Amino acid sequence: xxxxxxxxxxSTLLLDWPTLSAAAVLLVACLAAVAYAxxxxxxxxxxxxxxRKRPELAQQHPALADAAVRFPARDGRATLEGWxxxxxxxxxxxxxxxxxxxxxxxxLKSPTYALAQSLRARGLSVLMLDLRGHGESSDARLTYSEHxxxxxxxxxxxxxxxxxxxxxxxxxxxxxxxSTALRAAAAEQAVGGVVADTPFAxxxxxLRTQFRxxxxxxxxxxxxxxxxxxxxxxxxxxxxxxxxxxxRLRGRPVLVIHSQADPLIPLAxxxxxxxxxxxxxxxxxxxxxxxxxxxMEHTYTAVVSDxxxxxxxxxxxxxxxxxxxxxxxxxAGVAAA
Numbered sequence: 001x002x003x004x005x006x007x008x009x010x011s012t013l014l015l016d017w018p019t020l021s022a023a024a025v026l027l028v029a030c031l032a033a034v035a036y037a038x039x040x041x042x043x044x045x046x047x048x049x050x051x052r053k054r055p056e057l058a059q060q061h062p063a064l065a066d067a068a069v070r071f072p073a074r075d076g077r078a079t080l081e082g083w084x085x086x087x088x089x090x091x092x093x094x095x096x097x098x099x100x101x102x103x104x105x106x107x108l109k110s111p112t113y114a115l116a117q118s119l120r121a122r123g124l125s126v127l128m129l130d131l132r133g134h135g136e137s138s139d140a141r142l143t144y145s146e147h148x149x150x151x152x153x154x155x156x157x158x159x160x161x162x163x164x165x166x167x168x169x170x171x172x173x174x175x176x177x178x179s180t181a182l183r184a185a186a187a188e189q190a191v192g193g194v195v196a197d198t199p200f201a202x203x204x205x206x207l208r209t210q211f212r213x214x215x216x217x218x219x220x221x222x223x224x225x226x227x228x229x230x231x232x233x234x235x236x237x238x239x240x241x242x243x244x245x246x247x248r249l250r251g252r253p254v255l256v257i258h259s260q261a262d263p264l265i266p267l268a269x270x271x272x273x274x275x276x277x278x279x280x281x282x283x284x285x286x287x288x289x290x291x292x293x294x295x296m297e298h299t300y301t302a303v304v305s306d307x308x309x310x311x312x313x314x315x316x317x318x319x320x321x322x323x324x325x326x327x328x329x330x331x332a333g334v335a336a337a
Contacts, residue, residue: 036224043215044228048141050101050133057083057105057113064105064113069127074153078138082129082155084162085116092168092192092312093125095155099175099290100142103135104128107174108197108293115293118301122309125164129155131177141233144203144240145180152184156191166190170308174198174290175265178256179242182273185252186245193253193311194279195304198262198290201269201276203240210264246276253311254279255303259286 058064067083083104087093096116098107105112105128116126131148132140140147152171159169170193173181178199185191200206204226211222226237254277258270267283274281282303286295293300 036221037228039217040221040224040228043217043221043225044232047225048143048229048233050142053101053103053106053135055083055103055105055130055135057111060111061113069158071158072154073132073150074157075147075150077147078132078140078151078154080129080132080138080151080154081136082127082158084158085120085126085128086162087120087123087125089123090125090163091123092170092308093127093159093162093164094119094170094172094308094312095152095159095181096126096128097152097171097173097177097181098131098134099173099177100144101134102174102177104130107172107177109174109288109290110294110297112293114297115301115304118305119308122305123313124170124305124308125159127155127159131180143233143235144176144200144237145183145242146235146240148176148180149184149187152180153188156184156188160190167192168312170194170312172197172304172308176200182249182254182277183242183245185254186242186248191252193255193308194249195255195257195307196270196273197257197292198259198265199242199256199269199273200265201241201243201272204238206265206269207237209266243272243276246273250278253307255282255307256280257282257284257292257300259284259289259292261285261287262289264289 064083067085069082069084071080071082072078073080096104096107096112098104116128119126129151130137131151132138133142156169160166166189169191171181171185171191172195174197178196181194182196182199185194208222212219215221230236254274256270256274256279258267258281260267260283270281284292284296286292
């Protein structure tokens, strides 16, 4: 037999309806906030951790095993692995700086051993390194040049310790590595020239233009992702603006290389940096990000080699080239024997 309705209970529910509605709205808001924070945390984790890629060139070129070196970052917060390929005499040297998710020997999204050998043939030593959080170097969060510039400065310190004179050390960087190289050079007068392939001028501006494409999320997730990234890395993305430091490079040689149709970092970033540094801009027609070397290897090698020889070797260029040609002939003779 059904129970009769309880007027008191019904009256209580009707009177508490605003409270129940408010509680439901609060619950939904809390769940939405948790979901928003979780999505932002996933994005921030992805953007502040590199995908480790182990250097593979040594498998193809066993001689690189004897070229392995290790040195500290200038800030003392990372130990870096590298390959040092000296030319003779030790008149000038170039540091190769890779970008996000890359490693030494893969700085230009294509093996760079041939480029390194071309520089050596013209009298320039080469130092390739794994930035912190990449390759075989110390673990670390990505900070898009804020901390990584100390790795490049550690490479400069290593070369100074090998006897290279201030002004005879150059930097070749790609993407994040290009922006890192520019910032390191701005902080160190011993750097005599920089080639920056596809650098970004303003990290926050680049993220704003690429966030939806890279994550598939609406733009209103960006502020939360930036906040989470700051909590994870300790670095405020809005303050990573290499363009602000470029006036310190005025008077020193800077070559910015940028593809007209780069899908990740717009050409406007390259123009802005070249103008602020008083440097040159070489616009290519490469079809992808950091694609200029792969698209035109011989031209790229000639332009970069000429740039560094002219600005790092100076009067020593002919002597260095002759010495390395002689060394190459001697090596060929030994091989033939």
